[in-house]
Amino acid sequence: MAELSQVPYLLRAARGEVLDRPPVWMMRQAGRYMKAYRDLREKYPSFRERSEIPEVAIEVSLQPWRAFQPDGVILFSDIVTPLPGLGIEMDIAEGKGPIIHSPIRTQAQVDQLRPLEPEESLPFIKTILQALRQEVGNQSTVLGFVGAPWTLAAYVVEGKGSKTYSVIKGMAFSDPTMLHQFLGKLADAIAIYVRYQIDCGAQVVQMFDSWAGQLSPQDYETFALPYQQRVIQQVKQTHPDTPLILLVSGSAGLLEKMAKSGADIITVDWTVDMADARTRLGNLKVQGNLDPGVLFGSHEFIKERILDTIRKAGHGGHILNLGHGVLPNTPEENVAYFFETAKQADNLLAVHA
Numbered sequence: 387m388a389e390l391s392q393v394p395y396l397l398r399a400a401r402g403e404v405l406d407r408p409p410v411w412m413m414r415q416a417g418r419y420m421k422a423y424r425d426l427r428e429k430y431p432s433f434r435e436r437s438e439i440p441e442v443a444i445e446v447s448l449q450p451w452r453a454f455q456p457d458g459v460i461l462f463s464d465i466v467t468p469l470p471g472l473g474i475e476m477d478i479a480e481g482k483g484p485i486i487h488s489p490i491r492t493q494a495q496v497d498q499l500r501p502l503e504p505e506e507s508l509p510f511i512k513t514i515l516q517a518l519r520q521e522v523g524n525q526s527t528v529l530g531f532v533g534a535p536w537t538l539a540a541y542v543v544e545g546k547g548s549k550t551y552s553v554i555k556g557m558a559f560s561d562p563t564m565l566h567q568f569l570g571k572l573a574d575a576i577a578i579y580v581r582y583q584i585d586c587g588a589q590v591v592q593m594f595d596s597w598a599g600q601l602s603p604q605d606y607e608t609f610a611l612p613y614q615q616r617v618i619q620q621v622k623q624t625h626p627d628t629p630l631i632l633l634v635s636g637s638a639g640l641l642e643k644m645a646k647s648g649a650d651i652i653t654v655d656w657t658v659d660m661a662d663a664r665t666r667l668g669n670l671k672v673q674g675n676l677d678p679g680v681l682f683g684s685h686e687f688i689k690e691r692i693l694d695t696i697r698k699a700g701h702g703g704h705i706l707n708l709g710h711g712v713l714p715n716t717p718e719e720n721v722a723y724f725f726e727t728a729k730q731a732d733n734l735l736a737v738h739a
């Protein structure tokens with residue numbers, strides 16, 4: 387009986403067990419579409435407060451857990467959270483995302499970066515992850531997450547989010563030596579941070595290389611993939627049993643290359659049919675891949691897409707998720723319906739078959 391297992395459901399699937407239905411969670415399941423989050427944001431207007439004051443971050447992480455009982459509970463934080471520990475000051479602006487006060491553009495700035503010491507600079511992460519494990523016990527799996535080197539470098543070099551990535555691409559295509567040094571330093575810091583999250587209680591860790599899909603396949607192989615590999619190799623040396631998930635946004639042209647990262651599970655977005663993704667990825671496990679826009683549809687439509695995705699993914703090695711984060715203004719009630727339906731998928735599929 388699944389309910390009696392000491393190992394939570396998502397972790398069992400991530401380790402390769404074939405289960406009755408895929409485990410389910412949602413990227414960005416904590417956040418703006420939830421009224422409870424918006425209310426709390428009025429009391430703590432700064433994102434850094436919400437994510438770095440342990441009691442607040444614990445509360446936000448648990449809001450979707452209490453509302454929907456997802457199979458995965460993700461730490462509420464951001465990919466730029468470790469940067470101040472390297473000496474890179476940042477803020478997260480409402481509606482805009484990360485802002486880097488002094489973007490890195492020179493060799494001297496790269497040379498000045500400090501190695502990450504998470505016990506010193508990220509003590510709140512330990513408090514949060516320990517509390518989440520305590521709270522969910524073996525009823526759910528606690529996920530940690532980090533940004534990948536290319537995506538973090540994109541924020542730090544550009545100074546903010548970008549549509550064109552022209553500053554970092556200018557650097558990549560004119561002064562690659564400096565950028566490679568920077569990516570290497572980021573990779574080592576991120577590996578330390580993943581290990582720390584695992585030591586603090588994260589049972590699965592997802593690495594977001596959100597903006598690596600902005601690179602051509604050949605540039606992905608030069609500036610993104612080797613640094614994903616460098617993080618994953620270092621983590622696997624010390625923590626071989628913790629499943630690692632990789633996400634690249636807009637990854638349709640990159641799936642086979644993502645498979646070379648060393649990640650155990652590849653996130654697939656909705657620009658690829660899940661059955662095609664399975665063929666292209668061979669034995670690797672997959673996560674995804676509903677269009678977040680589906681959650682603006684009718685209940686019937688949401689149910690059909692859930693079942694269709696599960697059928698296409700086939701038995702085992704699949705974590706049901708959206709292909710990217712849940713969108714602001716998504717009706718909470720549809721999120722609730724998504725989770726309820728996904729958790730009955732074994733019965734629903736038997737009826738439909």
Ligand code: CP3
Nearest residue numbers: 413414415416417418460463464465480481482483594596
């Ligand atoms: O999945 C979860 O529930 C965990 C929460 C989470 C946040 N950021 C909280 C957040 C996660 C996993 C992230 C990762 C992250 N942050 C990524 C990778 C995931 C992806 O979307 O590809 C990226 C690229 C960032 C950078 C970032 N931070 C962006 C683009 C934004 C949104 C800007 C905006 O306002 O549209 C942020 C801010 C942020 N991080 C918000 C949340 C819930 C929104 C601000 C808020 O709600 O207060």
